[in-house]
Amino acid sequence: MIQVGLSEIKYAESPEKLRTMGLGSCVGVIIYSEAGKCAAMAHVMLPDSSLARAGVLQPGKYADTAVPELVRLMTDIHGFSIRALKAKMAGGAEMFRSSRVLPMGSIGLRNTEAVRVQLQHYRIPLIAEETGEDYGRTVEFNPETGLLMIRTIFSGERKI
């Protein structure tokens, strides 16, 4: 099992799997090749790299840098055709329900929207997603089957 930490990007080939734990407002986005049984996953924290207040950029941290990096990893580095790539995502919840006015609005919603915009830009079809709501998710992607397993505390497990 390959662990993807906050703001990281990792690549795996079957039979390896990719896992990221405890997604709240963060989004786990996976770009994969079904035929090649390979995948790359990012743990995105924020929608836009223009929000950054300091240098040293981890591309996985922002949606607008994570998706291009995932695409580069799958195409330039591992040689898949961009037309063969598909995507799935999960996360983007809002953990704090209290009437808190976040300085940035609902960050979960903005994260999922930003990922969607990036995927459309590269014309990568979003095959499945489970986003929003107010609970945490742990996700595991199996490149062998192309299925994304989602685990939660209050509503069990499912595969998308």
Next chain:
Amino acid sequence: MHRLSDLQSIHLDLLKEAGNIGAGHAATALSTLLQKRIEMNIPSLKVVPLPEVLDRDAEKHVATSYIEVSGGFRGCFFMMFEVNLANKLIRQLVPDGSVFDNDMGKSAFCEISNILCGSYLSAISSFFHTQLNQSPPNYAVDMEGAILGEGLVELSLYDDSILLIEAELFDQDEKNRFTGEFLFIPLPESLDLLFSMAEGKSSM
């Protein structure tokens, strides 16, 4: 503005001492509330790269109160309790209350976190001779990782690491199991205060 990479051992020692005093006060307040002894480890202070933050047990089921701190230091304060202990705490104030009761249970938990965070911060503010304010608590019950991840969003704009001042609490009856923790995570821009204090000290 100072960055986390500028921190030297004198700064870390100051912060660690502050964290120690703050967490000690809060643990005492908690013991008083529960009328039982709560053990606390010596707080640790670490600069943690973001990818490693959730290496901890990210799926641990916790009740959390998240408070924003402003004034001489800016940052955030998390009070996390394992759900069983959180329920015990709540029942000190509301018999039959629980973390899942969004009305009384939640207000009781938030009130407790107000008191504990208040005693933590007032100890830190007198240590650094600075004024600190706390926001009303934000409440969530779920996976620790998911809650922390959302709380760290603003901090992650400044750096690829966070400065984590962490004190773990143990309930003697629960035998060495995690029961709760206080996390204080100052924003890097708050470090200026720390640097001026360290300079004041070293010139003495």
